[in-house]
Amino acid sequence: MEFSSYILHWYHNEHRDFPWRATKNVYKIWLSEIILQQTRTSQGLSYYTKFTDIFPTLKDLAITKEEKVLKLWQGLGYYSRARNLHTTAKHIHYNLEGVFPNNYEELLKLKGVGPYTAAAISSICFNEKRAAIDGNVYRILARVFDIHTAINSTKGIKIFQKLANSLICETNPGDYNQGLMDLGATICTPKKPDCNNCPLNSICIARSKKIITKLPIKIKATKVKERYLNYFCIEHKGQFLMNKREGDDIWKNLYDFPLKELHVPNNNNSTHDKKITKDIIGGNSFSIKKSVKYKHKLSHQKLNITIHHIITNQAPRENNYIKISQKQALELPVPKPIEKFFQELFNPIPLDNER
Ligand code: SF4
Structure with a gap:
């Protein structure tokens, strides 16, 4: 079986139900992706619900005051996300006639949208074949393919990007990307991964070599x-x-x-x-x-x-x-x-x- 088939099969049987999984509405998917950057899903869920209740459409968000957005964001941290969210909503509403960009390259031009978020949105909403690589994905790939290059080094980023591009599912890249993220969040966790219930356990090299906890390799972060x-x-x-x-x-x-x-x-x-x-x-x-x-x-x-x-x-x-x-x-x-x-x-x- 191909790598992507393991992921898709597992995702279709085991995926977690979240409100953003029940929609392809690009505004709501974008909102969920920005909220979930650097945030646990359990914490992000209540913020997603609050934002979609108070701002059900992009226009509702665009025409509100920044202060209201920041107040709703309070407690979630990384406030530049909230400021960028509002700036982007205004940009789309006033400069793009309210029409959300519908491909990776155009999404990437939006403030607060980086390669990961653009890949996630374009694959989920527009079926574009783009690999979304976050910490969860780095961890899975490093372990399954036994990669010892630091995930946050220039060389490592290139290696993982190339590998991720070669593995992505042709037919359903959106579910595939979400499957990988879910697998990393629930099974292939940083500590004590649940290898017995992992769909990749038959092909995982780190597991067979018993070096799971050594991977992924990361260069130490800058001093606090x-x-x-x-x-x-x-x-x-x-x-x-x-x-x-x-x-x-x-x-x-x-x-x-x-x-x-x-x-x-x-x-x-x-x-x-x-x-x-x-x-x-x-x-x-x-x-x-x-x-x-x-x-x-x-x-x-x-x-x-x-x-x-x-x-x-x-x-x-x-x-x-x-x-x-x-x-x-x-x-x-x-x-x-x-x-x-x-x-x-x-x-x-x-x-x-x-x-
Ligand atoms: S077998 Fe274990 S280490 Fe390998 S991908 Fe699955 S959970 Fe991660």
């Missing part, structure tokens, strides 16, 4: 940068000073508090924190009600966050900040640690998406 974010949540008569993040740093277009980034850990230097507070609020009297610490991991950054909750009885200087009420604070898109902070502060009022 450690950052110390010292936030000042200034509250005056139930209103908070906040700021819309700009530039190329993390959390672009999300809202946060006045921030002083440190180069070293915050060791509760209250003199220093009080001085910064004075600078922000303009010399008014204040009290630091409490300071809360959070740790938050991003792909290449480890964030050590301190949020000082400061109460002042006189109106603070606003400078570049805006005043936000409690209701607005819950509606605005904010980074996860600030969402947590608000949750604890406003407890027991739950956040919208948890009702």
Whole structure:
């Protein structure tokens, strides 16, 4: 039997049911693919449901405000995906007369759509013979064909791409691609793969050589940068000073508090924190009600966050900040640690998406 026949046969009998599997609507497939980038299916499912309920068509998404998209995305991380999603929806609606591109090359021109996503969409929606290669696929191919070249090296990428292109199913590339992804997610997992129930176990070289856990090979990722974010949540008569993040740093277009980034850990230097507070609020009297610490991991950054909750009885200087009420604070898109902070502060009022 051919490699692709094993995959197709297994997929048709064992595939997991997800709402995006019941449609060929390119808008919905695109939405699911963007949401599922770097996200577990179990987590992505509720976001897919939310997005398709609130934005059932591309036009609904295109004509909404970016802030609403970011708010719905809150908690999923990698916010550039949400910004690109909205930019692309607007581009298709306003510049392409609402018509979604219908082939790999044109899909690749869309913001936020890389080779993997373009291959997945074009094969599922338009039956185009394109191999979609993600981490799951690299792992399966490395193990079945006993490939020891690093999957994230230039040479490795070429080798795997060539192999994947040679294996793809001619007749049903969409189901084949989804089958490989499912197999990697449920059977050929990074640790403890379920080889006994794998449709490829009779041809898997790594299994016969008993070297499964050695594959795939990966060059170590770049060093994780450690950052110390010292936030000042200034509250005056139930209103908070906040700021819309700009530039190329993390959390672009999300809202946060006045921030002083440190180069070293915050060791509760209250003199220093009080001085910064004075600078922000303009010399008014204040009290630091409490300071809360959070740790938050991003792909290449480890964030050590301190949020000082400061109460002042006189109106603070606003400078570049805006005043936000409690209701607005819950509606605005904010980074996860600030969402947590608000949750604890406003407890027991739950956040919208948890009702
Ligand atoms: S036999 Fe085991 S290692 Fe080989 S592809 Fe299947 S699950 Fe992966």
